[in-house]
Amino acid sequence: MAIIIDENTRVVVQGLTGREGRFHALRNREYGTKVVAGVTPGKGGADVEGIPVFDTVVDAVEATGANASIIFVPARFAGDAVYEAADSGVSVIVCITEGVPAHDEARFVNYVQRAYPDTVLIGPNCPGLISPGKSNIGIMPGEITLPGGPVGLVSRSGTLTYQAVHELTQRGIGQTTCVGIGGDPVPGTGFIDCLSRFEADPDTKACVMIGEIGGSDEETAAEYVRQHVKKPVVAFIAGQTAPPGRRMGHAGAIISGGKGTAAEKIAALEKAGIRVAKSPADIGETLAVALGASATA
Amino acid sequence: MRGVGGYGEGGGEDQVDLFEYQGKQLLARFGVPVSAGEAVETVDDAVAAAERLGFPVVVKAQVQVGGRGKAGGIKLADSGDQTRQHASNILGMDIKGHVVRTVWIEKASDISEEYYASFTLDRAAKKHLGMMSAKGGVDIEQVAEEDPAAIARVHIDPLVGIEDYHARQLVFGARLNPAARSGAITILKQLYKAFVELDADLVEINPLILTPDGRVHALDAKVSLDDNAAFRHPEFEALRSLSSLDPRERAARERGLNYIGLDGEVGIIGNGAGLVMSTLDVVNQAGGKAANFLDVGGGAGAKTIANALEVITADPKVRSVLINIFGGITRCDLVAQGILDGFGTIDVKVPVVVRLDGTSAEEGRAILAASPRDGLMSAATMLEAAARAVELAKSGQEA
Numbered sequence: 049m050a051i052i053i054d055e056n057t058r059v060v061v062q063g064l065t066g067r068e069g070r071f072h073a074l075r076n077r078e079y080g081t082k083v084v085a086g087v088t089p090g091k092g093g094a095d096v097e098g099i100p101v102f103d104t105v106v107d108a109v110e111a112t113g114a115n116a117s118i119i120f121v122p123a124r125f126a127g128d129a130v131y132e133a134a135d136s137g138v139s140v141i142v143c144i145t146e147g148v149p150a151h152d153e154a155r156f157v158n159y160v161q162r163a164y165p166d167t168v169l170i171g172p173n174c175p176g177l178i179s180p181g182k183s184n185i186g187i188m189p190g191e192i193t194l195p196g197g198p199v200g201l202v203s204r205s206g207t208l209t210y211q212a213v214h215e216l217t218q219r220g221i222g223q224t225t226c227v228g229i230g231g232d233p234v235p236g237t238g239f240i241d242c243l244s245r246f247e248a249d250p251d252t253k254a255c256v257m258i259g260e261i262g263g264s265d266e267e268t269a270a271e272y273v274r275q276h277v278k279k280p281v282v283a284f285i286a287g288q289t290a291p292p293g294r295r296m297g298h299a300g301a302i303i304s305g306g307k308g309t310a311a312e313k314i315a316a317l318e319k320a321g322i323r324v325a326k327s328p329a330d331i332g333e334t335l336a337v338a339l340g341a342s343a344t345a
Numbered sequence: 346m347r348g349v350g351g352y353g354e355g356g357g358e359d360q361v362d363l364f365e366y367q368g369k370q371l372l373a374r375f376g377v378p379v380s381a382g383e384a385v386e387t388v389d390d391a392v393a394a395a396e397r398l399g400f401p402v403v404v405k406a407q408v409q410v411g412g413r414g415k416a417g418g419i420k421l422a423d424s425g426d427q428t429r430q431h432a433s434n435i436l437g438m439d440i441k442g443h444v445v446r447t448v449w450i451e452k453a454s455d456i457s458e459e460y461y462a463s464f465t466l467d468r469a470a471k472k473h474l475g476m477m478s479a480k481g482g483v484d485i486e487q488v489a490e491e492d493p494a495a496i497a498r499v500h501i502d503p504l505v506g507i508e509d510y511h512a513r514q515l516v517f518g519a520r521l522n523p524a525a526r527s528g529a530i531t532i533l534k535q536l537y538k539a540f541v542e543l544d545a546d547l548v549e550i551n552p553l554i555l556t557p558d559g560r561v562h563a564l565d566a567k568v569s570l571d572d573n574a575a576f577r578h579p580e581f582e583a584l585r586s587l588s589s590l591d592p593r594e595r596a597a598r599e600r601g602l603n604y605i606g607l608d609g610e611v612g613i614i615g616n617g618a619g620l621v622m623s624t625l626d627v628v629n630q631a632g633g634k635a636a637n638f639l640d641v642g643g644g645a646g647a648k649t650i651a652n653a654l655e656v657i658t659a660d661p662k663v664r665s666v667l668i669n670i671f672g673g674i675t676r677c678d679l680v681a682q683g684i685l686d687g688f689g690t691i692d693v694k695v696p697v698v699v700r701l702d703g704t705s706a707e708e709g710r711a712i713l714a715a716s717p718r719d720g721l722m723s724a725a726t727m728l729e730a731a732a733r734a735v736e737l738a739k740s741g742q743e744a
Contacts, residue, residue, distance in 0.1 A: 065607020066676070068644065100544025116365070124576050146643065149544050149574035150466060154503040157471055161502075175673060187643070187674040189704050206643070207671045210703055211727065214671070231618055232467045262620050263468045286622040289629045290638075294605050295360065297640040306486075327630060328623050329728045 050179030050225045051200065051245040051252075052140060052168055053116060056303050057183045060085040060105060060114035060138070062121055062129045064096050069120035069253040072144075073099065076118075078154030081183045084112040086112040105136040106297035116140035118176065118185050123147040126172055130156045134164050140186050141170035143236070153234045160236065173298070175206035175228035186228065188213075194222035198253035200246035201226040201336060202239055204260050204300070208286055208328055212258055221339075224252045231260065231298030239269035247277045254280045254339050256331060257322075259313060261287035266313040274320035280338040283317045284325045285310045358544050360572040361585045364407040366449040368566030372548070375539040378562045379534055382451035391432035392425050394450040400424060401453040404431040408443040411484065416440045421453060449691035454564060458522055459552035461485050461496075462515070462533060464540040473501040473540070477515035479522075495519070504740065507537040529553065544574030567602055593637070600652040602639060609634025610738045611658035612666040612695070614650070616641050618676045624669045627727060631736030636663045643674040650683025655691050664738035667699040667730055670709075675700030677701040677709030688718045696737040697718040700730035 059076070063069035064086025074097060077083040085100055085108035102108040105117060115150035119126060119142065126145040132158075133141045135308045141160070153172060168292040170177060176186010181195025192210060194217040201216075203209040209228050216223060227242050229235045239257055246252040255277070259266040266285065273281050275336055288310040290296050292303040303309050314324050325334040352589045363371070369379040384407065406418030413419060418440055420431040428450070438445045459482035467474035478496045480488050488495055492653035497518025499511045512533040515525050540548045549567040556562060575581040599606030603618075607625075611633045615621035618640050625635040639657060641649050650668075657666055670680050684699060697720060698723065701709040713723055724730035 072674070123573060147573045149577075150571045151503065151541060151544055151574070154466060154471060154473070158502065158504050161471075192703065203619070203620075205617060206673060207615070207617030207703075208619035208623055210671045210673055211620060211623075212701060223635050227443050233466060258619070260622060265469070268469065270421065284623075284627065286619045288626040289635070290622055290625065291607065293607075294638075296622050296638055297603050301618055301622065327627050327728065328620075329627075329726065338513060 049249050049251045050182055051227060051249050052177060052227065053179050053183045053185055055182045057116045057140065057185070058082045058084045058112065058114045059118055059185055060087060060108040060112065061099070061116055061118045062087045062105065062119045062133065064088060064099060064101060065091055065094070066120055070096055071121065076184050079183060079184040080181070084114050105132045106192065109136045109138060114138060116185060117142070118301060119143040119145055121145060123149070127152040127156050130160065130169065134160045134167055139167050141169045141236070142168060142174070142176045143169065143174060144174065145171070146173035146339065148172045148232070150233055153232060157234050157236050157318055162345060170227065171230045174230030174235070175209060177225060177227040179225045182225050184283070188226065188228065192217055193226065194220070195327060196222040197224040197251040198222065198339070199256055200224045200242070200249065200252040201256040201258070203228050203258035204231050204240035204298070205258055205286060208258055211328045212256060212284065215329060216335065219332045219336060221332065221335060223272045231300050233263065233300040240272045243269060243272060243277055243281070247279060252279065254282065254335060256335060257281060257283045257329045259283065259285045259294060260298065260301050261285070261290050261296065261303050261310050262298070262308040267316040270316040270320040270322060273322060281322045282331060282335045282338050283322050284328060284331050285313045348721050351587065354692035361572050361581060362409045363568045363570065363584055364409065364447065365405065365566055366407055366447070367584055369563065371543060371568055372536065372539055372563060372566050375535045377535045377539070377550070378560070379566070380451045380454055380562070380564070382449050382475055382518055384449050386436070386447050386449050387431055388432045388436060391450055393429050395422060397423060398450060398452045403451045403453050404428060405449045405451060406435045406438060406440060406445040407447040407449055408440045408445055410441045410443045412648065413440050417679055418445065420537065432573070441485070445495035450666065454554060454562060455557050456554045457557050458555040460519070460521060460525070460554070461488070462529070462536060462553050463549035464537050465547045467500065470500055475499045475501060475511060475515055475537065477533070479517040479519045485551060500504060501537070506541065507534055513713065522555055524559050525555040525561050526648055532561055532563070533643040543568070544571045544578060545569060546571050570647070579700045593656065596659065597639065597656045600656060602653055602656060603642060603655060605638040607635050607637050607665040608662070609636045610662055610664040611734050612636045612660065612663040613669070614639050614641060614653045614657060615669040616643065616645060616668065616671065620669065620671055624667065624727065628667065628735060631731045631735040633738055636660055645675050646679050647686055650680050651687035651690065654684065654687035654693065658691060658693050658695060663695055664741040665695050665734045667734035668697065668699045669727055669730060670701050670703070672701070672703030672705060676705045677703060678705040678712060681709035681712035684713065684721070685718070688721060695741060696722065698722055698724050698734045700724045700727055
């Protein structure tokens with residue numbers, strides 16, 4: 049099994065006719081994802097390599113039975129796209145777009161959570177998610193993953209996710225689902241949402257959680273793991289040498305008022321019984337130890 | 346919007362921190378009462394401004410760092426001569442590494458009480474957070490630590506916005522002097538409106554004062570704007586260009602790169618904030634120190650990589666460069682081409698270690714292998730690349 053998306057997920061691509069939307073939608077389809085529709089206002093009736101384009105998400109959902117949306121529109125239109133996706137009734141919305149104004153994000157994240165509590169919004173500013181062998185929705189390179197589990201992975205960082213998945217795959221450790229929740233201050237989906245799904249997923253035997261400086265989501269997740277997660281969890285925190293007061297690329301990655309440091313997060317994770325890898329290269333090794341001999345075979 | 350990236354594996358934007366006088370001018374647009382004043386850059390202009398405003402005036406250093414009062418950056422002047430003396434002391438003063446280039450000359454206020462008021466986003470709650478305290482004029486983080494009960498807090502739903510009761514909860518919760526209540530409620534609502542309409546990450550008034558004649562008034566202002574919203578605020582550009590950026594950071598920003606200057610000797614180029622942060626960490630574990638954080642963002646092409654190499658190698662402290670790319674949306678073949686382009690157009694005097702993985706990595710490695718350059722080498726893993734770059738930086742220093 050996998051979480052959030054699987055072989056039954058049918059994807060509509062908002063922004064399919066744009067450069068990035070087209071490139072990644074076709075790449076996702078090549079991976080095996082059921083990419084069933086695209087939306088570009090004014091281009092309804094056209095197609096992109098056989099994927100039909102509609103003027104509105106509602107039209108696309110009605111015509112194709114899409115139940116998930118991926119958003120590749122520019123930042124200034126991202127809020128509009130999320131509202132449109134949510135109101136169309138899809139149950140998964142993946143917003144890849146980065147640079148979304150924080151006030152827009154705070155509004156649409158609250159809206160989706162309240163109006164559609166069963167809808168999963170991933171991102172914005174995220175690489176998407178992949179259930180290896182089943183569905184890849186986003187910009188992650190599918191070829192570095194390994195289907196079949198037993199690891200579920202959740203991460204605030206995009207490229208660091210690839211690094212971690214690569215380490216796992218090289219050791220022959222497969223993944224059930226890898227979720228890039230994104231590095232923005234108000235992500236639609238957080239660590240805890242994913243960890244609780246992994247805990248409930250019978251095929252996931254262990255979790256990897258990749259955090260970074262800033263905020264307190266890692267600390268909150270550590271407390272959640274201590275109380276509710278019985279499966280082994282391995283973590284990594286980026287930004288151990290980051291200077292305070294500077295945003296390290298991600299809008300959310302900032303040590304402010306002495307809070308949100310890597311040291312604090314690592315201490316909270318270790319206190320909750322989570323093994324913390326020293327470098328991204330150690331994630332595979334640390335997980336192998338956590339899983340015991342069965343995974344290293 | 347930044348020139349590069351645009352999609353999820355890259356960075357995000359910086360915030361635009363404003364000077365006090367810029368913040369006050371913006372808040373005044375929303376009706377927040379501030380003192381009359383003028384921003385000047387020379388001693389003569391300071392004296393002229395003071396004479397126009399009428400004495401006494403306050404001469405205030407404009408720097409984006411706290412503690413300027415203690416550092417001697419805020420002085421009261423009763424005359425033109427005193428203004429001249431204070432302005433000449435303060436202009437050019439170094440406050441915690443920030444050189445004062447502008448002073449704000451403001452009409453002095455009589456103060457009965459000092460309060461604190463702010464709005465920001467509470468990430469954990471996913472709501473706006475308003476805070477108010479009757480203990481103003483001091484570092485609010487210190488108040489939070491020593492007397493947390495002295496700070497009233499209220500969460501505001503971003504979909505609803507501020508209602509009067511939110512402001513009342515803050516004012517009553519902070520036990521403000523009854524004489525200040527109605528003025529403070531009005532200002533809180535204006536401040537919240539500014540927070541939302543300016544796309545600010547933070548609006549803070551500290552101190553918010555009560556005067557002996559019963560007026561409530563902003564004596565300082567701290568405003569940080571969300572650069573991601575610059576597309577709908579044309580005025581951000583002018584505000585940003587006035588802020589004091591490190592010259593390396595300015596050069597990088599002009600090229601659309603997400604760069605933060607640090608003080609080590611290993612120049613870093615990577616894609617994605619998390620990977621770049623981890624690269625800094627791994628360099629540190631290998632016994633070196635990073636000269637910078639540079640995230641080329643998602644989907645960087647050859648031009649971006651060549652620009653990044655140019656910015657990094659222009660830093661005289663850099664003894665070696667580590668390029669760490671894990672391609673997803675970013676294609677390693679384009680990265681490799683960008684590195685070769687960079688070597689073609691700029692004089693790269695320090696060794697460059699490259700690690701490529703992910704999308705088109707094999708093609709990228711083949712491009713580099715086919716065109717060997719002096720001082721350009723590949724490494725198979727992130728750890729190996731970091732160890733190599735640190736070793737080269739050290740041997741470069743000895744040479």
